[in-house]
Each structure stands twice: as structure tokens, then as C-alpha cells.
Amino acid sequence: MTLRETAYAKINLALHVRRRREDGYHELETLFAFVDAGDRLVAETCDADRVTVTGEFAGALTDPFDNIVARALSALQHPDGLCVTLEKNLPVAAGLGGGSADAGAVFRMMREAYGLPDNWRERSAKLGADVPACVDSTMHIGRGVGEERVEVENDMAGMAVLLVNPRVPLATGPVFKAWDGKDRGALPEGSARQIAREGRNDLRLPAISLCPIIADVLDALDQTDPWMSEMSGSGATCFALYEDIGQRDRAAETIARLEPEWWQMVGQLR
Structure with a gap:
């Protein structure tokens, strides 16, 4: 078997x-x-x-x-x-x-x-x-x-995804420890698109304080005009979402040319 x-x-x-x-x-x-x-x-x-x-x-x-x-x-x-x-x-x-x-x-x-x-x-x-x-x-x-x-309405299935990591490991514990403890409010309501658009990652700034290159990754992704970009979890991987696979692939090629040492993976949302 x-x-x-x-x-x-x-x-x-x-x-x-x-x-x-x-x-x-x-x-x-x-x-x-x-x-x-x-x-x-x-x-x-x-x-x-x-x-x-x-x-x-x-x-x-x-x-x-x-x-x-x-x-x-x-x-x-x-x-x-x-x-x-x-x-x-x-x-x-x-x-x-x-x-x-x-x-x-x-x-x-x-x-x-x-x-x-x-x-x-x-x-x-x-x-x-x-x-x-x-x-x-x-x-x-x-x-x-x-x-x-x-459960949530998944109106994002099939969206093109680009994952980028600067090859810097970042343990979860220190990132949570660096969080300032301020409650900035609940998750928005609505479909997945609405939540993703209106939500945030409260660990982004604590992670950047420990691993500044995350800000460079996010800036590079933002330059590719994605539907949205954000850090995932406690970092250091960031992602960008695109409505069009061709746009994602062009973004991946651009970032690979500018930052050949960074790890990346492409896919689609399930």
C-alpha cells in the first residue's frame, strides 16, 4: 500500500x-x-x-x-x-x-x-x-x-498566491512576547474577501521589530500590485494574492530577479 x-x-x-x-x-x-x-x-x-x-x-x-x-x-x-x-x-x-x-x-x-x-x-x-x-x-x-x-463563506478559492520568505527563521514565542498587549478589535464579519480586506495581522509589527527584513519583503510584494499582501502567522513568510495567475507569475519572476536568495512558492487558494 x-x-x-x-x-x-x-x-x-x-x-x-x-x-x-x-x-x-x-x-x-x-x-x-x-x-x-x-x-x-x-x-x-x-x-x-x-x-x-x-x-x-x-x-x-x-x-x-x-x-x-x-x-x-x-x-x-x-x-x-x-x-x-x-x-x-x-x-x-x-x-x-x-x-x-x-x-x-x-x-x-x-x-x-x-x-x-x-x-x-x-x-x-x-x-x-x-x-x-x-x-x-x-x-x-x-x-x-x-x-x-x-465556517465562513469562501469566495476566494482559486485566487493565485505567491509566498515569499527571506530565509530567516522566526520562532513564534518571541513574536507573541513582543506583542504590545493592545486589543485592537474583533475580526470583521462577512465573507472571506471582506474579512481579508478589512482585517489585519497584529503580529506584523512585533515580527518586524525582531526581523526587519520582513518589511522589505512586504514592500517588494506591494510593488507587484497584488489584490492584497500580508505577513502570514508570526512570520517571516509573507504572501500576496492575485486575481490573475499570469500577474502572480510575473510578480514571482520580478522578485526572483531582484532578490534571488529569497525562497518563494506559488499556488492557489483551496
Whole structure:
């Protein structure tokens, strides 16, 4: 048996931080969206669970036996051993939910092969707050620490996406710590387009204070006349959305010419 899945890159079209909680986490309101590109996973039955990591960013995962893919396999009972090859195409500590997306892809592969237990959401949440969202990988509003799911009208499916990262890792914890603690208001109401247009990312300025090159990435994206551009999650990856794939591809070519060292990926919103 061979199973194949894409770990879809997660982006936050809006991210409102409402308050710090006593447990150290933060109350959030966010519009999750997913790109039809990301890491790739291939699983084959074998004598015992094993994880092999390949790809451009494999070196960032220093212990493949204790990464989130291995923990996702352990979280679900299955009758066969699975040898999983993870092609790590997404940068690590980049605001794209890469590890959570990898775990979500494991859950989808297990669902296809064996089905999932009724409490799969609870099991996935123990791996990370974003993991339940990444199992379905469909656009929705997340609340709480991101685990509470609210449906939203997805009038953005198919929009062209350009992801750009300056190849600077940025850990989530310090960015949240640098947030000034001010509640700037709730997520707007309406369709996804309305929320994305009227929303904001409250972590953008804290992230730029720690990683100033993010401002350069956003400026470069803004020069390509996108429908919108923003930093994703806690950074340092930024994204631009376009109504036209050709415009996106021209933007990608321009940025690659001006900043050849920056990482980028193209896709469309799911």
C-alpha cells in the first residue's frame, strides 16, 4: 500500500490577537486559508513506523525520529508499520504551519487507509493548536488559540498566491512576547474577501521589530500590485494574492530577479 498527500501551506488572511491568557497562550481570531502546495508525504507499509526527511529544508529537522510526523503516527493506532518519506519544501519557523500541515497530512493518509477514531480532533490538538485545522485544510475562522472552528463563506478559492520568505527563521514565542498587549478589535464579519480586506495581522509589527527584513519583503510584494499582501502567522513568510495567475507569475519572476536568495512558492487558494 502506498499513500500520498500534500501538506498544504497554511496562511492567515487576518490574525487578530485579543488578549494574553493566564496559561501563557493568547486568545486569537484568525481567518485560516490553505494553499494547494507545500510539503509532500509518501507512506508505504513496512515492518515498523519510520520517518525519512528529504527536500530543501530537511536539515532544519534535526531529529526525524521525534518530529511531528512521527508523533502523528504514534497518536493514531494502525495495524501496519508505515515508512513515511517527508519532502520538506516549506521553510521551518516561517508562519506557514509547516509542522502542523505535515501532521494534518498524516491524519488524512490514515483516514484514507484505516479511518479515524471519533476523538481524532482531540488527538490532533495535542500535537499543536493548528493541527486540527490542518487536517481538513479548508478555509475557516479559528478562535481561542486557533482550535475553535467557525465556517465562513469562501469566495476566494482559486485566487493565485505567491509566498515569499527571506530565509530567516522566526520562532513564534518571541513574536507573541513582543506583542504590545493592545486589543485592537474583533475580526470583521462577512465573507472571506471582506474579512481579508478589512482585517489585519497584529503580529506584523512585533515580527518586524525582531526581523526587519520582513518589511522589505512586504514592500517588494506591494510593488507587484497584488489584490492584497500580508505577513502570514508570526512570520517571516509573507504572501500576496492575485486575481490573475499570469500577474502572480510575473510578480514571482520580478522578485526572483531582484532578490534571488529569497525562497518563494506559488499556488492557489483551496
